[in-house]
Amino acid sequence: MTRHLLRLLAARPGPQLLLGACWTLLRTTLLLTGLLLQAALDALADGSGDWGHIPLWAGLLAVNEAARLALWYGLVLPRLEPEYTYTVRAGLQDRVLAALLARPAGAAPRHPTGEVVSRLGGDADEVGVFAIWSASNVARLLVAGAAVAVLWATDVRATLALVALIALVTAVGRALGGPVERHRAASRAAAGEVGTRVAEIVGGLATVRAGRAEERVVARLAVANAVRRRAAVRDEVLTSLQGAVLRATTALGTGAVLLLVAGQMRAGRFSLGDLALFLAYLPFVTEAVHTLGTLPGRIRQAGVSLDRLAQLGDGPARLVTPAPVHLRAEPPPPAPPPPRSPLERLAATGLGYRHADGQRALSDVDLTLTAGSVTVVTGPVGAGKSTLLRLFAGQLPPTEGELCWNGQRIDRPQEFLVPPRCGYLPQDARLFSGTLRENVLLGRAADEHAVRAAVRLALLADDLARMPDGLETVVGPRGQRLSGGQVRRVALARLLLRDPELLVLDDPLAGLDIDTARALWTNLRTRRRTLLLVAHEPWVLGEADALVELPRA
Structure with missing residues (x-):
C-alpha cells in the first residue's frame, strides 16, 4: 500500500x-x-x-x-x-x-x-x-x-x-x-462490531419487542461493549506507555x-x-x-x-485518484437525470442469476415487455419472483443472458434502469429519518401540485388528513412512526413522482383490504403505464396482458 x-x-x-x-x-x-x-x-x-x-x-x-x-x-x-x-x-x-x-x-x-x-x-x-x-x-x-x-x-x-x-x-x-498497532486494530474492529449491533437493534426494534428479546439483545450489546472496552483500554495503555x-x-x-x-x-x-x-x-x-x-x-x-x-x-x-472536494464553496448541482427514453419494448434473452456462492437463483428467462402492457409474475415461495423483478429493475447484475431496451443492449443495468426509465418498489420499502415530504422528494425539485398528485395516486391523502403536520410529519428512523402499509405507499408516492416509463412492483397490493387494493390498482393503471409486478389477486391476474409463472426452485 x-x-x-x-x-x-x-x-x-x-x-x-x-x-x-x-x-x-x-x-x-x-x-x-x-x-x-x-x-x-x-x-x-x-x-x-x-x-x-x-x-x-x-x-x-x-x-x-x-x-x-x-x-x-x-x-x-x-x-x-x-x-x-x-x-x-x-x-x-x-x-x-x-x-x-x-x-x-x-x-x-x-x-x-x-x-x-x-x-x-x-x-x-x-x-x-x-x-x-x-x-x-x-x-x-x-x-x-x-x-x-x-x-x-x-x-x-x-x-x-x-x-x-x-x-x-x-x-x-x-x-x-507492534503491540500498539495490533491492539489499535483490535480496538477499531471491536468498535465496528458495536456499531453494527447498534444499527441492527435500531433497525429491528419492532422485531425485538415482538419477540420479547430486549434483555437478550441488551446482554449481547453489553458483551460487545465489554470487548470494545478491554481492547480500548489495552490500546490506550500501550499508546501512553510508548x-x-x-x-x-x-x-x-x-x-x-x-x-x-x-x-x-x-x-x-x-x-x-x-x-x-x-x-x-x-x-x-x-x-x-x-x-x-x-x-x-x-x-x-x-x-x-x-x-x-x-x-x-x-x-x-x-x-487514490483525486476527487473534487468543495470545502469553501457550494458544490455544483447534481447531474440531471438521464433523458427519458420512451419504452417500446424491454426484452430479456436467456436471463439468469447466480448468487455469490454459485447457487442458481434463476435461469433461461425469455420475456418481452411492451409499452402499456401489464405483466404479472406468479409462483411459489422461493421460485425467484423477486429476483426476476430485481433483474428487470437493474437491482441485480445478470450473470447470464442480456436485457435490451428498444433493441439496444443494456451494458450496465444499474445505471440505465433508473427514473425516468424505470422505477422499482421492493417488498421491504425503506424510508429515511425526516419528513414525509423529504421522503417523497429525496432531494428532487418538484412543485406542490406534483407532490400532491403523487400522494393522491398512492392513496396517502386520507392518511395525511389525519396527521396534524401533513406532509411535514416526521416519520422517525426508517419510518418507524408509520404503519407498514403507509411506509410502502410513501415509497410508492416517491416512485410515482418520478413518472417512470416502467414500474416494477414487488407485491404492491399485499396487506391491503379489497377496496383499498382495487382503488390503488385503478390509480396504477391510469395513463396505461407499463407494469411488471408480482401479484396474487385473481382480478389482477384477469387484467394482465401476460402471466409469468415460475416453477418451484
Missing part, C-alpha cells in the same frame, strides 16, 4: 508542498531562536559588562517569535492543515461512497453497516492525518539535519552521545509499536549533555551560549529520531486504513 499512499500524496502536490514549506519556515524560526540565545548569552557572559546590546537581542527574539506565531496561528493551524486533511479525507469518502452507490442496489453488501461507518470515519481520518503528518515530518527531518550540523560544529562528542542516547530510547519505544518512553528522551538528553560538557564548561571550552544552543536544539534531534523510528509504523498504519477503505470501493488504484 506504500505505493498507493505516495500516489495519494502526489495527487495533490500543491497543498503538500505549501504545508511542508510553512512547516520548514516554522522550524527555521526555532533554529534562529537557538542561535540568537547562544549569541546573546555569550555576549553577556564575556565579562565586558556591555549590556547595550540587550534591547537588540530582545527585539530580534521578539520579532522571530512573532513571525512564528503569526505563521502558526494565522495560516498553518486555522487553514492549511485542516483544509488539507479534510480534503484528503473527503476525497476518500467520496470515492468509496461513489463505488458503493454504483453497485446494483439488490446485491448483498460485503460488509456490515457498522463496519462501513467505522471505516468511513476512523480509517479516512487516519489517512487524512497521515497526509499532514508526512508534510510536517519531511520539514522536521530537514530542519533537524541543519540542527545536527550546527551542534556538530559546536561539539562533536556531545552531539554523537546525544544522538546515540536518543536513538536507543526511540528503539525501545519502537519495540512497543509516548512516555519517547517523551523521556528530552529529560535524558538534557542530563547527558550536562554530564558531558560539565568538565569543558569548567575549562572554558564550552560556553553558556553553547549549552543554551544544545538545549534549544535537543527537541529537534529528539523529534527527528522519533520520526525515523515511527515512520515505518505510521506508513503501515495508514496503509492498513487505505486498504480497508479500498475493500469497500473498487480497489486502491481508483481510490
Whole structure:
C-alpha cells in the first residue's frame, strides 16, 4: 500500500508542498531562536559588562517569535492543515461512497453497516492525518539535519552521545509499536462490531419487542461493549506507555549533555551560549529520531486504513485518484437525470442469476415487455419472483443472458434502469429519518401540485388528513412512526413522482383490504403505464396482458 499512499500524496502536490514549506519556515524560526540565545548569552557572559546590546537581542527574539506565531496561528493551524486533511479525507469518502452507490442496489453488501461507518470515519481520518503528518515530518527531518550540523560544529562528542542516547530510547519505544498497532486494530474492529449491533437493534426494534428479546439483545450489546472496552483500554495503555518512553528522551538528553560538557564548561571550552544552543536544539534531534523510528509504523498504519477503505470501493488504484472536494464553496448541482427514453419494448434473452456462492437463483428467462402492457409474475415461495423483478429493475447484475431496451443492449443495468426509465418498489420499502415530504422528494425539485398528485395516486391523502403536520410529519428512523402499509405507499408516492416509463412492483397490493387494493390498482393503471409486478389477486391476474409463472426452485 506504500505505493498507493505516495500516489495519494502526489495527487495533490500543491497543498503538500505549501504545508511542508510553512512547516520548514516554522522550524527555521526555532533554529534562529537557538542561535540568537547562544549569541546573546555569550555576549553577556564575556565579562565586558556591555549590556547595550540587550534591547537588540530582545527585539530580534521578539520579532522571530512573532513571525512564528503569526505563521502558526494565522495560516498553518486555522487553514492549511485542516483544509488539507479534510480534503484528503473527503476525497476518500467520496470515492468509496461513489463505488458503493454504483453497485446494483439488490446485491448483498460485503460488509456490515457498522463496519462501513467505522471505516468511513476512523480509517479516512487516519489517512487524512497521515497526509499532514508526512508534510510536517519531511520539514522536521530537514530542519533537524541543519540542527545536527550546527551542534556538530559546536561539539562533536556531545552531539554523537546525544544522538546515540536518543536513538536507543526511540528503539525501545519502537519495540512497543507492534503491540500498539495490533491492539489499535483490535480496538477499531471491536468498535465496528458495536456499531453494527447498534444499527441492527435500531433497525429491528419492532422485531425485538415482538419477540420479547430486549434483555437478550441488551446482554449481547453489553458483551460487545465489554470487548470494545478491554481492547480500548489495552490500546490506550500501550499508546501512553510508548509516548512516555519517547517523551523521556528530552529529560535524558538534557542530563547527558550536562554530564558531558560539565568538565569543558569548567575549562572554558564550552560556553553558556553553547549549552543554551544544545538545549534549544535537543527537541529537534529528539523529534527527528522519533520520526525515523515511527515512520515505518505510521506508513503501515495508514496503509492498513487505505486498504480497508479500498475493500469497500473498487480497489486502491481508483481510490487514490483525486476527487473534487468543495470545502469553501457550494458544490455544483447534481447531474440531471438521464433523458427519458420512451419504452417500446424491454426484452430479456436467456436471463439468469447466480448468487455469490454459485447457487442458481434463476435461469433461461425469455420475456418481452411492451409499452402499456401489464405483466404479472406468479409462483411459489422461493421460485425467484423477486429476483426476476430485481433483474428487470437493474437491482441485480445478470450473470447470464442480456436485457435490451428498444433493441439496444443494456451494458450496465444499474445505471440505465433508473427514473425516468424505470422505477422499482421492493417488498421491504425503506424510508429515511425526516419528513414525509423529504421522503417523497429525496432531494428532487418538484412543485406542490406534483407532490400532491403523487400522494393522491398512492392513496396517502386520507392518511395525511389525519396527521396534524401533513406532509411535514416526521416519520422517525426508517419510518418507524408509520404503519407498514403507509411506509410502502410513501415509497410508492416517491416512485410515482418520478413518472417512470416502467414500474416494477414487488407485491404492491399485499396487506391491503379489497377496496383499498382495487382503488390503488385503478390509480396504477391510469395513463396505461407499463407494469411488471408480482401479484396474487385473481382480478389482477384477469387484467394482465401476460402471466409469468415460475416453477418451484
